[in-house]
Amino acid sequence: FFFLYFPEAHGISFRIQINVKELLDTDVLLKLLFHLPVNYPSTLPDISVSSDQLTRAQCTDVKDKLLEQAKKHLSEPMVHDLILWVQQHLKDVIKQSATVCNEKTTLSKGTEDGIWMLLLHLDHMRAKAKYVKTVEKWASNLRLTGRLMFMGKIILILLQGDRSSIKEYLILQKTSKVDVDSSGKKCKEKMMSVLCETEVQSEHKRFQTFEIKEYSTLEELQKEFETAGLTTFFSEFVPPLFK
Numbered sequence: 001f002f003f004l005y006f007p008e009a010h011g012i013s014f015r016i017q018i019n020v021k022e023l024l025d026t027d028v029l030l031k032l033l034f035h036l037p038v039n040y041p042s043t044l045p046d047i048s049v050s051s052d053q054l055t056r057a058q059c060t061d062v063k064d065k066l067l068e069q070a071k072k073h074l075s076e077p078m079v080h081d082l083i084l085w086v087q088q089h090l091k092d093v094i095k096q097s098a099t100v101c102n103e104k105t106t107l108s109k110g111t112e113d114g115i116w117m118l119l120l121h122l123d124h125m126r127a128k129a130k131y132v133k134t135v136e137k138w139a140s141n142l143r144l145t146g147r148l149m150f151m152g153k154i155i156l157i158l159l160q161g162d163r164s165s166i167k168e169y170l171i172l173q174k175t176s177k178v179d180v181d182s183s184g185k186k187c188k189e190k191m192m193s194v195l196c197e198t199e200v201q202s203e204h205k206r207f208q209t210f211e212i213k214e215y216s217t218l219e220e221l222q223k224e225f226e227t228a229g230l231t232t233f234f235s236e237f238v239p240p241l242f243k
Contacts, residue, residue, distance in 0.1 A: 012036050015033050018030050018083060027053075030054075032086070033049075033050075034079055036079075041077050041078060045070065047063055047070070048063065049063040052191075053191075054094065065089070065093050066082050069085050070082060114199045115160055115162070115200040115206070116161065117146075117158070117160045117198055117200050118160075118169070119196040119233065120158075120192055124155070126181070131178055131179055132148060139169070142165040142169055143161055143162070145208060146158040146160050146210055148213070150213070151216075151217075151218065151221045159210075160200060160207055174188065205227070222238075
């Protein structure tokens with residue numbers, strides 16, 4: 001891992017990036033920001049966690065668990081121990097996070113019958129034409145509607161349909177060879193993040209078709225979300241992608 005260190009009047013902050021291997025067939029790049037107050041280690045550090053491969057909820061779970069560990073090391077230097085801990089336990093935290101998430105959704109009534117919505121972020125498409133065709137075909141076969149959206153380097157897939165179809169789509173997206181790697185060999189999608197998976201609410205408009213759209217400005221993209229009654233989804237999930 002590497003870290004950047006910047007002293008401040010009220011303590012010091014540093015950012016650490018670590019690669020955690022063997023998680024869901026892909027490396028997870030974790031970005032940890034530690035702020036150590038002046039009276040550290042007798043005071044807990046502030047920690048923030050981000051990663052392109054994890055959902056916001058998973059990042060929050062990782063942060064909460066790190067703070068729990070930090071409490072055990074109060075009054076002794078702990079950052080190194082916390083980094084080792086997260087490298088060893090990230091897999092378990094994320095597994096638990098997924099389970100809790102699934103339990104919550106299973107308990108809300110009518111989950112299987114309702115219409116669900118999925119918002120995905122893709123890092124890139126090397127073989128764009130082939131990739132787009134594949135996504136169109138899957139959406140059509142699974143009777144999913146929505147948008148494949150391109151805006152600058154940002155690629156989003158927004159889907160609506162039966163929950164079982166949404167789940168099936170996710171499996172296809174993760175397990176099929178949809179793109180090519182830098183040497184032109186077919187490869188699976190490893191740089192996809194699920195921004196949101198939720199039941200469609202009454203205020204959300206239903207998409208009637210599945211369309212591929214390109215937007216030249218963020219405002220155009222925002223309008224697409226607003227028209228669909230998804231303003232809050234836009235503001236929560238899209239701006240962070242541009243940071």
